[in-house]
Amino acid sequence: MAGGGAPELEVARVLREYADTLLGREALAVKQYAEALEAVPTTLSDNAGLDPINIISELRARHEKGEVWAGVDVHTGKVKDMEKLEVYEPLAVKKQVIKSATEAACMILKIDDVIASGKAKMPPMPPGGPGGMPPGGYGGMPPEY
Numbered sequence: 329m330a331g332g333g334a335p336e337l338e339v340a341r342v343l344r345e346y347a348d349t350l351l352g353r354e355a356l357a358v359k360q361y362a363e364a365l366e367a368v369p370t371t372l373s374d375n376a377g378l379d380p381i382n383i384i385s386e387l388r389a390r391h392e393k394g395e396v397w398a399g400v401d402v403h404t405g406k407v408k409d410m411e412k413l414e415v416y417e418p419l420a421v422k423k424q425v426i427k428s429a430t431e432a433a434c435m436i437l438k439i440d441d442v443i444a445s446g447k448a449k450m451p452p453m454p455p456g457g458p459g460g461m462p463p464g465g466y467g468g469m470p471p472e473y
Contacts, residue, residue, distance in 0.1 A: 332413075333373075334410045335417070344358075369383065370383075375402075377405075397411040
């Protein structure tokens, strides 16, 4: 599989097309996932001292034209065909990285759902707020103690 961020850009492009067929939160989640995938070529261009905004814009345009192997050539600072340059990455590693990142994101979302549902069911606070101190304090002590 070609490197230089080409696979991530192509998957992001396909995900954006798919997101256009969805509604509501599902569409937003898929678009955000696509944006997250673009972190690879963004970081690659940034680390090479290139302007990530220009690189991502050109990558998106080239992928929209069907250039699926267009990626970042860090040696020239240009977007080029990674297959012609013979810049390759192991497919097994790429698949595992995407799978692991997806599982981590899903785990965080599940934890967030548990926390959010727990907050909705929290018992009422004791009188006086979190510390439980009544407004006049205890035993004549002022509330600031």
